[in-house]
Amino acid sequence: MDYKELNKTTVLEYVANVDSVADYFATDELEVVEVGDGNLNYVYKIASLNDSKKALILKQAVPYLRCVGEEFLLSRDRMRFEIRALQKFYSIFPSFVPKVYHANEDMSLVVMEYLDEHIIMRKGLMEGVVYKNFSEHISTYMAATLFYTSLLHISSGEKRALVEKFNGNAELCKLTEDLVFSFPFMEHETNDNENVKENHDAQKLFLDMEFKERVLGLKYKFMTQSDALIHGDLHTGSIMINEKETYVIDPEFAFVGPFGFDIGALLANLANSYVHHSVVTKDEEYKTWLLQTIREVLEKFSEKFLSFWSESKNSALVVDGFLDGAALQKYKEKFVLNILRESVGFAGCKMGRRVYGVAGVAEIRGIKDSKLRRRAESMALSVAKAFVMGYDKIQNCDEVVEIIKNAG
């Protein structure tokens, strides 16, 4: 099928021919509403007029950056990888991924479950909402998606098939290479240059060669280390949440990359939330919950990853009988500690990039009072620096929490 950009009217015509969607709505009358932030894609809510509980989302990519205009080209190929990742992650652990009802790579569109009772987690965190189940959910999601797409579980042939499916996601990986690992740490036109100008901290960061050498080491890992299928952009804006449920959305950056990148993205965003509350709300109780959540996410990730591993007796990596029981256990613990370390390293880059780089986060760049904003930036930078400089010496989750706590 040739690509065609849909609108509110043609969306209805399109889904009328899709069996799974027709089955879902049966004979209901439907209405279509455009929703979503509209930065990149068109997002439509298709809702039943007969039953207010029944709705699906249709998301279509366009071959340009929508928020800028048709002249700013961005390949709609990204939807190909979003579709494949949604389906793969759902097949591993359906509880935490919206269900796909229909996908069409040629049309760059996907029809999926509508999450009407959930909000973007970043918003909830800024408002100081406590999500009791979050650490349990997200640690399961991360441990499962990473473990079950790695050579600790699948065969080398299956791993190669996975690499083949996502290898083409070059454009979005390049965005991460540039906008996470490079430009935010040097003079660059894409930076928040109003803030960089005559800013002593920014100039100091750009000249900190030891820090930048280590960022380069982490960038190299991002570019060459093919551990598992990762989401690729797992910040708190890619999580839909309420007090009961957690969903991970928008995996268009997915590719076979390093274990630690998703965990690091999440850690960085939770730490940024801690920075925000330290500077803005000064809500000690919430800050304590955030630190506890960070510890739980990391600890539970490790436990669950090891627990999945204990069920896989023979793997592409460890042939059954290669190591004795005690040595295998020791190997596994070192392996998971290494994931924790690399997660901390990536978290450092991710926190650093939010300070002066192109894509600021509401928690920091959104602070209106310039003095407070500077304080938040300086706190975020000090955590980023401690993470990047010390990640490979981290021994346990407590040390990670201590670094964040000591910064503010």
Next chain:
Amino acid sequence: MDYKELNKTTVLEYVANVDSVADYFATDELEVVEVGDGNLNYVYKIASLNDSKKALILKQAVPYLRCVGEEFLLSRDRMRFEIRALQKFYSIFPSFVPKVYHANEDMSLVVMEYLDEHIIMRKGLMEGVVYKNFSEHISTYMAATLFYTSLLHISSGEKRALVEKFNGNAELCKLTEDLVFSFPFMEHETNDNENVKENHDAQKLFLDMEFKERVLGLKYKFMTQSDALIHGDLHTGSIMINEKETYVIDPEFAFVGPFGFDIGALLANLANSYVHHSVVTKDEEYKTWLLQTIREVLEKFSEKFLSFWSESKNSALVVDGFLDGAALQKYKEKFVLNILRESVGFAGCKMGRRVYGVAGVAEIRGIKDSKLRRRAESMALSVAKAFVMGYDKIQNCDEVVEIIKNAG
């Protein structure tokens, strides 16, 4: 074109329709002789009867392991990757790779330059032949093929295209995973079990969990670290040589893997040759040349790799201006030291696997006197162990040479 197994007669019919071959031989009368060891593929020499200097090689893969029989299946896909690698490596540095005149992936065949004045290097080394130009040639070959297929030179998009071209080489990569990194270090039916039985050294090796844990770490790097396009099997049996020229052949194991694997394979095989001469010929002069060659290969590799790097101002990894001159230089030196370290680690696995694993080498397994053979095995194992246990602490090439020298 459908696949068809050729024979001496149909080879002539086939090449009669290939322009590049017809041009090469012009109106000469031709004869076909089957050559090669015949383990895996059919290799034919197509020679001019008018001019004894004019000849080409036609190599065709068959879908089974030829030396065992048609019932032992081995996909002829391997020729697809050999063709692609020959062409890629030739395009980077033609002096050290046989020229391809014609290739046909569907027919699993390649027609290439006939190297009539060269012998397999392993044979020459066993006979004690000195190759004065070897370290210069092979260090250039390795530095060029590795550097120019890495993110230090090509874009991330070009790198992904390279991954796509070689990602399918699953069968041969799996052979390496099993036969280099796993089975030779545990009880396994593929091992040289006559020798393993009641052999104290073998039992000790199989129970050395610290060693095996580190082998597993190197296996993981082999399986997940996509630095550059590597030959994948660069032992001295994959090198055709004389005192003037050096050619690297048989790259059917090629894939995008770790920098250190080819260098490690070569280092292991040169070290095995040193072991052989220490135990069998006791030729001190030759042993000295071998050690000097090892040092030169490693040192010249590093120098040339750095020299290629100095010509690439901007790369996918290091955006121009990201580091200042001094920091960049320091980063590059650390980067190359890390390649050296990983090479030593891989060399340790490669030496270890030759002792009891399925594919023995003439230098050690070929020793008829069982007492001498045991001595050679024990020497090879002690180098393998020192390499694997200490590779990540190596500071320079001298330390590598010292380890080999101290073993015998």
